[in-house]
Amino acid sequence: MSVVATFSIEYQRYLDPEGRLVEDDLPPFARDDEALVELYRHMSYTRSFDSKAVALQRTGKLGTYASCLGHEATHVGVASAMQYDDVMAVSYREIGAMLHRGVKPREILMYWGGDERGSDWSGPAHDFPICVPISTQCLHAAGSALAFKLRGEPRVAVAFCGDGGSSKADFYAALNAAGAYQLPLVLVVVNNQWAISVPRSAQTGAQTLAQKGIAGGLDCVQVDGNDLIAVRAATEYAIARARNGHGGSVIEAVTYRLSDHTTADDARRYRDEAEVKAAWEQEPMRRLRSYLSEKGLWSDSQEQAWKETCAKRVDEEVNAYLASEAPPLSDMFDYTYAEPPLDLVQQRAELLAGSKR
Amino acid sequence: MSVVATFSIEYQRYLDPEGRLVEDDLPPFARDDEALVELYRHMSYTRSFDSKAVALQRTGKLGTYASCLGHEATHVGVASAMQYDDVMAVSYREIGAMLHRGVKPREILMYWGGDERGSDWSGPAHDFPICVPISTQCLHAAGSALAFKLRGEPRVAVAFCGDGGSSKADFYAALNAAGAYQLPLVLVVVNNQWAISVPRSAQTGAQTLAQKGIAGGLDCVQVDGNDLIAVRAATEYAIARARNGHGGSVIEAVTYRLSDHTTADDARRYRDEAEVKAAWEQEPMRRLRSYLSEKGLWSDSQEQAWKETCAKRVDEEVNAYLASEAPPLSDMFDYTYAEPPLDLVQQRAELLAGSKR
Amino acid sequence: MAAITLIEAVTMALAHEMRRDESVVVIGEDVGVNGGVFRATNGLQKIFGDQRVIDTPLDETMIAGLTVGLAAQGMKPIAEAQFDGFVYPMLDQIICHAARFRTRTRGRITCPLVLRVPWGGGIRAPEHHSEANEAMFTNVPGLRVVMPSSPHRAYGLLLSAIRDPDPVIYFEPKRIYRQYKEEVADDGEALPLDVCYVLRDGSDLTLVTWGSQVKECLEAADKLAEDGISAEVIDVATLRPLDFDTIRDSVKKTGRCVIVHEAPRSGGFGAEIAARLAEESMYDLLAPVERVTGWDTHIPLFRMEMNYLPSVARILSAARRTLARSA
Amino acid sequence: MAAITLIEAVTMALAHEMRRDESVVVIGEDVGVNGGVFRATNGLQKIFGDQRVIDTPLDETMIAGLTVGLAAQGMKPIAEAQFDGFVYPMLDQIICHAARFRTRTRGRITCPLVLRVPWGGGIRAPEHHSEANEAMFTNVPGLRVVMPSSPHRAYGLLLSAIRDPDPVIYFEPKRIYRQYKEEVADDGEALPLDVCYVLRDGSDLTLVTWGSQVKECLEAADKLAEDGISAEVIDVATLRPLDFDTIRDSVKKTGRCVIVHEAPRSGGFGAEIAARLAEESMYDLLAPVERVTGWDTHIPLFRMEMNYLPSVARILSAARRTLARSA
């Protein structure tokens, strides 16, 4: 009996919950003070927007919305490690990542407000829109990565999915494809401990979600998803590896869904308040702020000022969203095919005639 | 940075290609001489039947047939480790396992002769029939294992799939379910190096197929699938573990598809004769025969006599198959639902009337 | 006897059968502690435990395949697809196996499962949460496709679906989950499958529909009655196998038929009913058949969805068009 | 110009487009060295290399999802489903994404892919290798569903499918893959999608069909001609979107229509055509519409399959029944 293969999963963290550095080898980006502050600003802007979106839903001005409260480090950490030409494939929750890529808050609101025009966005035209069927976006990213490889482009595809999403067929298929074709693909599993009401422990018997990548021969790592520096560092590494032709990775970012699943959910039905409270101790904003304050890079007054800036910007966006006119009814027909076939032309006419009556 | 999980994959083999024992700790079943000879007889009978089935297809007396040449140790090793009440879920190739479970050759021929009655067989009524959609049977086994667990029955479900099958959504789903629910499930990946024309190397970037089980937190092992003793030992271990409530396993049995994919395939289109020739050196019959001969448990004359017995039995079965009358046309309608709904009753009458004209 | 909503009737039927038959288990995403995202399985895990009400990992292929395996080994699994739009990964196991085990094995292995699918639009839900995709199942032999349209029928048809020895796709029109209450006795009385329900007798026109459009059709019939027009309203209830006799008899009487459904028109199940009329009722028809359906587009996000769904107004204009035609 | 079979026409069209447009790639199980289990991609990997003709691991969900991703990023992938019966795991990606990206993003992301599906029965194949499951696609907006029935149309329609800016499901009737040869010029001349092809003019009766049943219908028309009956034969060719105008015009002329397809009758695509007739041609019909189809059972294993498939005899009796009816 001989051992033919061995594997291990590393856990990476730079900042502990109090914002104390627990590793010495700070990655270069984190040594750039201004850049680090900028990342903090992004996280903070994300949270500003997110709480506003929830409020809009509560007052009937938005449809169901999936909050990203607590995911800011993961979202900004990953997105900021990408280049513009890379492709991002999100689920529905990666608001912070989308904002970082240049999608406007008004566009995100439009989407959740039931308007397709929100996905015809100001972010990269090649990024994938919000994807509701769980983990199907992982294969879109894998297909994109295959396109890059076939065309010899030095681009990388990055997909997010959840802990729940890591159970889904499409996730395994994506990681298998990445391994089989040696694709420039980074799969970020955002392990926020819950898939609606199903806890991480019920999702799989695997000790870590990172190890799922072993099934496809990928590079696997688990990071503290509440630590911006760890997330960004791991993503940078995985992206560089992918860009250099060394294949795909799975990054498990361990974080916590501090909100309900969506505004249509009430998490108190199925999880302990104590658990949520404990999770707040780990949340990503505070620790980065402490770290920056400690280093003298960020002050209370800066915090105050930035929050106001965020609020103002978000308000402008909300107003733009609320002012948006309803799309023309014909839109329903005009994007089904490049050219509407005869039947659709007739049906469009029928609807337009009916709506005028 | 800390290591949070480590894994290793063992490779197990008792008999080398020459039939020499390479491990000392022979498992109990292999110390029972008569039992071991009986297993050899099963393997030999399987091969007898298999070559006859191929011949029948060549002469137009059978439809497309998937030969199991070279898989005898894996098939008999696994099936013989099972109890009658356990459930077996096969693909289309596990002829040796089906025969061992009591399915009659005539029934297998009926199936490949295009007659559903072949699946209403003499084998265990609870075993699953031949399953063509790749790896879907893995989930039937997982569902069965869940039923056993829910009912508190000390039964185990065993599913086979191929190296190709180990890429399929259903395979991952089955192993994930096994881990999540701690199911009494054994997944046997028959790695015969080819999925039609796609070689194992193109199927995945994983070093072993066994390691896919790590994605679900299962017990994983790789065995020499041409070594009956190794296969049986690994399966016994996995089944005992499952039966005792310790959960599921993945066993990768490394073997070789010595035949074409099916009788409709011509493997010379895509693989080297040299590779096949080398694989013949590893095939399972010869090594077990050598071992038994060496131990004085099997002689050339016994070999001769047994082959004749096999040929005779197979001929009887073939004759029974060839003599089978066509099923009544009404069968097409009468098993679609427990009771044919009105439309089917009418359509059945229409067909029967038409066929009489 | 309490007045309950359609979804409460579903819960009541589930509980009833779980008490009656211990091989019945409920399985799906969030069906346990959470009681389902719509609360269809609300409280069941508390009563029956987590060995009878089983949360699954997030993979519809898995749910379908496990369910097939459970059913094949003598359990009576009731799987939940969380929303209509997530049912597609289940199709392979349902079509290739659930629907086929009986015929494949000449009855040795059968697959008595129920797949519950919250169905259809009109609730201002996100993308993929508003699909009317019954046509994915209506061409599949071996399946029953059932859709209730009232609390009473939801209860009775679900009991039948669970007791049925073959696989049943049970669509639940979520738009009317809580639309109104009705008195339903928890008496275990099943309602027959494979039959259409005539909800309103009429002589001038037949409105044929299923699911949430039943309500729109009944309202349209009320409106027509104000004009002295008598519309018969038929709830198809079981789409496969179809009880065409009831529809034929109705059209024999009325001579006119409007078929109403949410799904896109082309290739929708309404076509089957219209086809049967073209085959078997041609001499009875006084006017061409009409279909009032979703357009041949995807149902849009909710800002426009009410422009997509059939409405009382659209049903009325089709009815009036039909009535204006002469044979 | 050589006489070639339908499958050779497929290969020729693939090669033509791969030469013409380097974003075209072929992807699927065994499409590479092996040239596909039917040899549709025979020799292509030799010419275009393994970066253009790509074998995949064995997972249809993966094939579909990769294909969607490729298409969304500017490639023109042509995926192969090895057999009709293995297409179900692809449906989720096709329906939820391929068919929707254009409308979801208001045209920002599109999905110009082709999914080739060897289709239908009659070749004595094992289980799941003989399905006529076009109805799984015909109710899905955003898709084109195309099926050729001759080498010439296979070539021309496949060129169009590849050039089409939207996703196309391209069913290849495997029963006629090698049934006969026809001269087809490799001139890159595409044939129009979204139109029916009138293969034979007639005045007494319209036979409407697609795929391998085209041949049976043409034979039936020959037989009818012997009795002095003139049957028009229409190959639908594109099922979605349907060119009903051609069918309507034909029925206006003949007054009688028999629809022929392999799939089970109930909920099959024949229903849509009959439905359109019931809606738009009622005043033209001199006799009820008839459908000659597979029975409402799964296609049986091959010992009985010829009793399942429509046949010239069954088409003829339906035609004669129709002709015997009076308006």
Ligand SMILES: Cc1ncc(C[n+]2csc(CCOP(=O)(O)OP(=O)(O)O)c2C)c(N)n1
């Ligand atoms: C295929 C599919 N099934 C079910 C759902 C319904 N659903 C939406 S989110 C969700 C849970 C997802 O959990 P996870 O992947 O952990 O992501 P998170 O919501 O925590 O970010 C479910 C079941 C869906 N969107 N898609």
Ligand SMILES: Cc1ncc(C[n+]2csc(CCOP(=O)(O)OP(=O)(O)O)c2C)c(N)n1
């Ligand atoms: C879902 C599905 N896709 C494709 C096929 C066609 N097919 C039959 S066998 C086979 C290869 C299987 O390879 P593997 O799993 O290694 O098993 P082996 O044939 O080597 O025993 C393929 C692609 C199928 N049966 N099912």
Ligand SMILES: [Mg+2]
């Ligand atoms: Mg989660």
Ligand SMILES: [Mg+2]
């Ligand atoms: Mg193999």
